[in-house]
Amino acid sequence: MTDVADRAPRSSPSxxxxxxxxxxxxxxxxxxxxxxLDLEVYPGEVLALLGPxxxxxxxxxxLLNGVLAPDAxxxxxxxxxxxxxxHELRHRTGVLTENAGLDDRLTARENLETTARIRGFDxxxxxxxxxxxxxxxALTERADIAVQGASTGQRKRLxxxxxxxxxxxxxxxxxxxxxxxxxxxxxVIALIGALASEHGRTIVLCTHFLGEAGRLADRVAVLHRGxxxxxxxxxxxxxxxxxxxxxxxxxxxxxPEAVVEAARSAAGVRTADATPAGIHVEVGGRDHxxxxxSALVGAGAAVFAVTPRPxxxxxxxxxxxxxxxxxxxxxxxxxx
Amino acid sequence: MTAPATRPSAPTRPTGRNWGAIxxxxxxxxxxxxxxxxxxxxxxxxxxxxxxxLPLLIGLAARAQTGDMSSFLASIPDGLSEPILALPAxxxxxxxxxxxxxxxxxxxxxxxxxxxxxxxxxxxEKERRTMETLxxxxxxxxxxxxxxxxxxxxxxxxxxxxxxxxxxxxANTVAWPVMGRIFVPNSLWLVMILWVAPAxxxxxxxxxxxxxxxxxxxxxANQLGGAVVLPLIFLAVGQSTGLLLLDLPVALAIGxxxxxxxxxxxxxxxxxxxxxxxxxxx
Numbered sequence: 001m002t003d004v005a006d007r008a009p010r011s012s013p014s015x016x017x018x019x020x021x022x023x024x025x026x027x028x029x030x031x032x033x034x035x036x037l038d039l040e041v042y043p044g045e046v047l048a049l050l051g052p053x054x055x056x057x058x059x060x061x062x063l064l065n066g067v068l069a070p071d072a073x074x075x076x077x078x079x080x081x082x083x084x085x086x087h088e089l090r091h092r093t094g095v096l097t098e099n100a101g102l103d104d105r106l107t108a109r110e111n112l113e114t115t116a117r118i119r120g121f122d123x124x125x126x127x128x129x130x131x132x133x134x135x136x137x138a139l140t141e142r143a144d145i146a147v148q149g150a151s152t153g154q155r156k157r158l159x160x161x162x163x164x165x166x167x168x169x170x171x172x173x174x175x176x177x178x179x180x181x182x183x184x185x186x187x188v189i190a191l192i193g194a195l196a197s198e199h200g201r202t203i204v205l206c207t208h209f210l211g212e213a214g215r216l217a218d219r220v221a222v223l224h225r226g227x228x229x230x231x232x233x234x235x236x237x238x239x240x241x242x243x244x245x246x247x248x249x250x251x252x253x254x255x256p257e258a259v260v261e262a263a264r265s266a267a268g269v270r271t272a273d274a275t276p277a278g279i280h281v282e283v284g285g286r287d288h289x290x291x292x293x294s295a296l297v298g299a300g301a302a303v304f305a306v307t308p309r310p311x312x313x314x315x316x317x318x319x320x321x322x323x324x325x326x327x328x329x330x331x332x333x334x335x336x
Numbered sequence: 337m338t339a340p341a342t343r344p345s346a347p348t349r350p351t352g353r354n355w356g357a358i359x360x361x362x363x364x365x366x367x368x369x370x371x372x373x374x375x376x377x378x379x380x381x382x383x384x385x386x387x388x389x390l391p392l393l394i395g396l397a398a399r400a401q402t403g404d405m406s407s408f409l410a411s412i413p414d415g416l417s418e419p420i421l422a423l424p425a426x427x428x429x430x431x432x433x434x435x436x437x438x439x440x441x442x443x444x445x446x447x448x449x450x451x452x453x454x455x456x457x458x459x460x461e462k463e464r465r466t467m468e469t470l471x472x473x474x475x476x477x478x479x480x481x482x483x484x485x486x487x488x489x490x491x492x493x494x495x496x497x498x499x500x501x502x503x504x505x506x507a508n509t510v511a512w513p514v515m516g517r518i519f520v521p522n523s524l525w526l527v528m529i530l531w532v533a534p535a536x537x538x539x540x541x542x543x544x545x546x547x548x549x550x551x552x553x554x555x556x557a558n559q560l561g562g563a564v565v566l567p568l569i570f571l572a573v574g575q576s577t578g579l580l581l582l583d584l585p586v587a588l589a590i591g592x593x594x595x596x597x598x599x600x601x602x603x604x605x606x607x608x609x610x611x612x613x614x615x616x617x618x
């Protein structure tokens with residue numbers, strides 16, 4: 001779990017955005033998939049598009065890469081309009097689809113060389129580039145074996161190689177770690193981090209794995225049923241959502257009611273609740289922590305540790321979900 | 337695992353038709369089909385049955401026959417029966433079956449091969465969930481359509497022509513003791529091979545392109561498109577019962593009608609073959 005405030009931003013929004021969308025809307029016979037999306041992603045930035053299944057993440061990628069046409073609104077990616085200049089744009093973008101999209105009957109090399117040839121590489125360059133990347137991604141031993149027998153992790157890596165064959169300026173990664181075991185997930189996350197930080201590539205990462213987004217993204221955008229709920233740096237979003245500082249106090253066991261009451265009466269304390277390990281309080285700021293500790297000690301509690309816990313991306317995400325559920329008048333977690 | 341560091345030399349971006357990309361997709365599709373027993377076995381079984389085993393059996397039967405064909409030939413239209421009745425009795429069965437009756441049945445070969453390959457190329461991409469990957473690549477809609485079309489059309493015509501060559505060799509060799517001469521191809525067969533077979537292959541494609549837009553699997557596409565074989569069966573039954581005499585002018589006319597139908601279907605299919613349509617139905 002990554003705190004939203006403990007990682008320096010990879011890049012600062014500056015200059016022209018690599019990706020802009022204004023009022024991007026798309027409906028299917030089954031309903032509205034994307035509703036007036038406004039979005040900006042700056043060069044070298046990693047943006048995580050978060051949301052449950054059906055939130056509109058994949059539709060967003062398809063619209064931004066010119067695969068789908070918008071019903072309303074417009075967008076620019078690398079200065080090009082995906083709706084009218086999609087062909088030119090797709091020379092400069094790479095996409096990892098949620099399903100690896102490899103032909104099982106072909107070998108890894110055949111899958112990759114086909115893509116390279118479609119991308120305009122001559123036969124020799126296609127072979128060289130494929131060999132080079134297979135080696136770099138430790139897949140050389142699988143090069144001439146049909147993809148059918150490859151593990152999910154190997155498939156994802158192959159699909160990632162395919163997306164990187166032409167060194168794209170913008171990379172769309174749709175659920176890059178879904179179906180992977182923990183070790184493969186770690187490898188893929190490390191690789192994506194390297195792709196972003198070492199090469200200044202703009203990355204749009206669609207995921208519902210919040211840990212992954214927390215580790216990789218400079219900014220996040222949360223989609224729900226096609227609508228953008230919030231976008232920004234996680235710390236900024238957290239600051240908008242909560243003005244206080246959550247703190248975990250270890251008392252060696254659940255706080256008795258009298259201790260909880262004592263905490264509530266301390267200066268700067270907004271909320272206080274017993275937890276299995278002690279007490280959780282939300283204070284106005286770090287300055288109030290000594291008062292909280294004094295109040296607890298004064299009430300007879302033994303304080304073993306006081307740990308400020310800034311909100312995580314999970315906190316932000318589930319708070320947004322809870323607020324949406326409250327607006328819709330349904331219990332949190334129930335399907336809308 | 338480290339991220340790739342070097343940018344490859346800039347790929348060429350051709351203008352007009354991108355034949356390199358088209359060739360790459362055709363090669364990919366054919367390689368994949370070649371490795372799929374589920375596609376290859378039915379695709380080759382029918383040509384082998386129709387163009388090798390059947391003429392072999394007819395030739396062997398003719399060599400052993402003692403019966404008289406004249407009563408059967410008298411029941412079919414004069415235009416077909418007269419030239420055959422003029423032949424020696426032992427040649428009549430071979431010429432009737434291998435020279436005339438098999439000709440319309442042979443059209444099942446290009447139709448079936450093109451339909452099976454087109455279903456694999458269009459609906460199969462959806463079924464294997466590889467279509468979206470293609471849609472995210474820099475290939476124009478038209479080039480993708482042409483690649484898929486040629487990837488089914490060229491093998492269908494090739495299988496038909498190679499099958500016909502095999503048929504000629506088998507039919508003439510087995511019947512040599514009876515015929516003592518090369519009797520196929522005759523003019524009807526040449527029209528079938530060079531004019532009607534490519535038209536039928538295109539018709540199979542046109543139907544499958546339309547059907548595959550809606551179908552989500554190869555099996556579904558084959559079921560929906562299977563009805564296209566009915567006119568050919570009617571043609572074959574018509575020929576064998578004498579209801580429809582498929583002589584040279586009729587074969588030329590039927591070929592022209594099939595070409596018009598096939599091209600109309602294919603052109604309409606091409607117009608609807610857009611990324612947006614395909615991505616909507618993935």
